[in-house]
């Protein structure tokens with residue numbers, strides 16, 4: 273049983289014995305003792321003074337004495353400060369806590385079964401006319417981490433993506449390629465497919481702007497020129513032909529989208545993210561139209577004289593929302609309704625989470641209401657995981673057009689910087705191959721990028737600073753990774769020196785480390801060792817909290833605190849060089865458990881940890 277539970281149970285009995293009334297469980301408030309006081313667990317006694325009819329401090333004394341008597345193996349000392357009863361818990365108990373964590377490689381995770389709730393998480397959702405950028409990087413990292421966190425909280429998770437593969441923007445790239453591409457392909461040019469298409473999108477825009485400028489010079493007003501420019505007209509014609517299923521347009525569209533997908537896949541792989549099921553707007557938008565017409569028949573929506581279909585949301589405090597244009601074509605919202613329909617057909621969704629930037633807050637507010645009206649049981653409570661902008665300080669990462677930071681460039685730069693960092697290091701790794709060095713650089717560079725982005729509350733806008741992110745000191749991914757590598761190095765050294773053959777278990781040979789049974793009696797741990805065990809124990813509540821609040825950043829900050837706590841411990845105590853064999857064993861086990869929790873915690877963020885660095 274957990275220490276907290278033992279204490280809670282005892283406090284309920286004690287209050288009944290002393291004051292003739294059992295207190296309800298939720299009145300027994302336990303907290304971590306503040307560092308300026310002695311003890312580790314604090315009972316808040318104020319609520320009991322009503323029944324004790326005594327001063328808070330006196331009540332605390334009384335309960336403390338009774339607790340010590342009732343749980344002599346748990347409570348070794350106590351002190352009362354006003355209404356706070358600070359309890360010192362015996363070392364044996366803490367060793368039991370450590371053992372539980374240490375023997376369970378999945379400590380902190382709730383198991384997933386066939387009956388677990390099914391959570392669908394949508395993230396990434398790019399358009400196929402250009403490569404992924406820094407905004408997508410934040411999106412993808414958040415989506416992946418959120419999926420891991422939900423899974424760790426006992427949910428079945430389906431990771432999904434909705435690719436916007438149709439519409440005027442793709443026609444622009446297609447048209448530009450037809451006009452100026454000379455049949456260029458990713459193979460012939462050596463360009464990644466998404467970059468190739470992106471370049472034609474940019475080319476379209478350049479020529480289009482020139483046309484508009486010319487028309488304006490001839491005296492046309494700007495708005496009209498934007499409509500009348502031959503290029504945009506041609507692109508619109510292409511879109512019409514696409515809608516009519518014109519085989520030529522469709523086959524070009526398929527070919528060019530395939531190039532883009534191959535490019536996206538590379539980026540996703542480098543980011544370490546993946547999807548269980550990908551939806552395409554070209555396949556969902558017609559479904560949306562049907563669903564809207566259904567709603568129209570049921571009187572949920574109304575048709576205007578020009579034939580367009582609208583939802584009146586003024587009762588909900590919103591405005592009127594267009595769902596089908598007068599020519600019958602669908603809009604962004606219609607497509608989202610269609611996607612929802614297909615998803616619900618494919619999966620028995622209990623909860624739907626959309627990871628989409630905060631510029632679409634209103635869209636998802638409306639979508640939630642519409643899906644609810646249309647009878648989707650998860651519609652009303654859909655979660656829009658809304659995140660803020662991320663920018664880079666001006667400098668080397670500015671892209672060609674000067675505004676967007678390309679995801680592939682960013683990844684490359686991070687890994688190259690990490691490689692450079694380790695080359696510049698004073699104590700370089702010995703006997704390491706080029707391949708290994710590159711792999712470590714990949715892990716560290718990506719860890720720096722991911723951690724820096726994920727440690728920030730997702731709702732906030734943020735500035736991503738590559739240099740700061742890769743610093744080995746401070747609240748960074750590499751700092752935590754370095755702590756992990758240090759622990760692994762200790763364990764390797766210990767294993768090499770230890771004659772005991774491996775017996776399997778979650779920590780390999782280390783699984784036999786903790787002296788079981790009789791070994792813990794009479795042990796006496798230092799405060800710093802106990803606080804490290806307490807920190808380890810917190811992993812469970814942190815994972816729960818992250819799941820409840822949809823907040824991966826609390827996992828990140830937890831990992832930092834754990835790594836810092838470990839480093840303080842490591843600074844103050846010897847591990848391998850400890851003379852007392854029992855203490856040494858304990859500290860090695862403690863290190864192994866910290867390593868395991870760091871690895872699992874960082875794993876929830878999609879961050880790998882290196883064996884050496």
Ligand code: ARG
Nearest residue numbers: 397398399434436608626628
């Ligand atoms: N493709 C859209 C964009 O780039 C984002 C899609 C978000 N997801 C959704 N279900 N609407 O703005």
